[in-house]
Structures are given as structure tokens and as C-alpha cells.
Amino acid sequence: MRKGTVAAVLFCLAGPAAAIDIEPLARTCNNCHGVDGVSVGTTMPSIGGLPKDYLSRVMKEWKYDKRAAATMNRIVKGLSDDEIDALAAHFAARRWRPVAQKVAAAGLSKGRAAVRDNCADCHGATGNDPDIGTPRLDGQWADYMALELEKYRDPEFVMPHRKMNKAIRQLEAGDFRPVSDYFGAQHK
Numbered sequence: 001m002r003k004g005t006v007a008a009v010l011f012c013l014a015g016p017a018a019a020i021d022i023e024p025l026a027r028t029c030n031n032c033h034g035v036d037g038v039s040v041g042t043t044m045p046s047i048g049g050l051p052k053d054y055l056s057r058v059m060k061e062w063k064y065d066k067r068a069a070a071t072m073n074r075i076v077k078g079l080s081d082d083e084i085d086a087l088a089a090h091f092a093a094r095r096w097r098p099v100a101q102k103v104a105a106a107g108l109s110k111g112r113a114a115v116r117d118n119c120a121d122c123h124g125a126t127g128n129d130p131d132i133g134t135p136r137l138d139g140q141w142a143d144y145m146a147l148e149l150e151k152y153r154d155p156e157f158v159m160p161h162r163k164m165n166k167a168i169r170q171l172e173a174g175d176f177r178p179v180s181d182y183f184g185a186q187h188k
């Protein structure tokens with residue numbers, strides 16, 4: 001252990017609130033979410049630059065079994081609430097970098113129409129509405145978003161956000177891919 005680390009550990013033990021060494025903790029997310037939360041795998045979401053409140057809420061919902069996930073529920077179980085808040089602050093402070101994906105024109109216009117009618121009020125026309133409780137969707141991975149939409153729609157999955165559940169049930173299943181492709185194709 002380096003001297004600085006020893007001092008930091010001693011300080012933690014003595015201090016009222018344990019300081020969190022955020023850099024190494026955040027690096028454990030890179031394998032799946034990419035450097036600075038810009039994902040390179042199409043079924044893994046980018047998380048850098050999402051609102052802090054959103055990031056910390058979803059991680060706590062997983063921790064306390066209030067939200068379904070394939071992977072994340074197990075990952076957050078070992079984290080304290082303070083570590084979750086620190087991770088949320090860390091990733092919220094990165095820049096959102098849309099990865100605009102190519103889509104055929106027909107799918108794009110179908111998606112655009114469905115988004116305008118069903119989603120734009122909350123997410124904005126291109127998915128970049130900066131509401132604190134709503135994640136950005138512009139340039140998020142379309143494959144990932146389509147998987148999430150299935151979860152919101154399927155009553156077997158516990159997805160606590162009532163308004164999103166309702167919005168998705170109003171959408172025809174044939175529109176899941178076009179709306180995901182449309183948001184995925186946006187660059188701002």
C-alpha cells in the first residue's frame with residue numbers, strides 16, 4: 001500500500017463519513033459500459049452523462065429488488081448506498097456522447113412518427129430532454145433500448161416507473177424496433 005493510501009484509509013476509519021475512492025470503483029464498470037460510460041457493445045447502455053438522480057435511483061431499485069435486470073441487480077448488491085450515490089455523481093459528470101447508428105430510411109420515418117405521438121412529450125423529439133428523472137435516448141444503443149422496452153411491457157418484469165409502463169403498453173409491439181432505431185440514430 002502506498003503511503004497516501006494508508007493515510008486515506010486511516011482518515012476513513014477516523015472520519016465520520018467514510019470517503020469513497022471513486023476512480024477504482026468506477027473503473028470496474030468500464031468492461032461493460034466503456035471508458036467514461038461510453039459503451040461500445042450494442043446491448044450495453046452508455047451511462048456517462050445521464051442525470052445523477054436517474055442513475056442513483058435505478059441502481060437502488062436494483063439493490064432493493066424493486067426493478068428487474070439481467071446483470072445489474074447482482075452487481076449493485078455489494079455496493080453501499082453512499083457508493084451508489086458517488087458512482088451516480090461520477091458518471092453524471094461525464095459528457096453524454098451519442099453513438100449515432102445507421103438506420104434505413106423507412107424504419108426511421110416509422111420510428112419518428114411513433115416517437116412524436118407517444119414519447120416526445122417526455123423524452124423530447126430526439127430523446128435529449130434533460131429532465132432529471134428521464135434518461136437520454138439520443139444515440140443510446142438501439143439493441144439495448146429494444147430489450148428495455150420489452151421489459152417495460154412484460155408484466156413478468158418488475159419495472160417500477162408507472163408512466164413508462166403505461167407509455168409502452170400504448171405502443172404497438174411492431175413499433176418497438178422503429179422507435180429504438182430512431183432514437184439510436186440521433187446525434188443530439
Ligand code: HEC
Nearest residue numbers: 028029031032045047055058069070071072073075087135
Ligand atoms: C458485466 C457487465 C456489467 C458491469 C461490470 C456493469 N454493468 Fe451496468 N449494466 C449492464 C447491463 C447488461 C445493463 C442493462 C440492465 C441489465 O440487464 O442488467 C446495465 C445497466 C446499467 C445502468 C442503467 C442504464 C440506463 O440507461 O438505464 C446503470 C446506471 C449501470 N448499469 C451502472 C453501472 C455501474 C455504475 C457499474 C459499475 C459499478 C456497472 N453498471 C457495471 C452490465 C454491466
Ligand code: HEC
Nearest residue numbers: 045118119122133134135145148149161163164167171179
Ligand atoms: C410520461 C413520460 C414518458 C413517456 C410518455 C415515455 N417515457 Fe420513456 N422513460 C420515461 C422515464 C421517466 C424513464 C425512466 C423510467 C424508469 O426509471 O424506469 C423512461 C425510460 C425509457 C427507456 C429506458 C432507457 C434506459 O436508458 O434504460 C426507454 C428505452 C424509453 N423510456 C423509451 C420510450 C419510448 C420509445 C417511448 C414512447 C413509446 C417513451 N419512452 C415514452 C418517461 C417517459
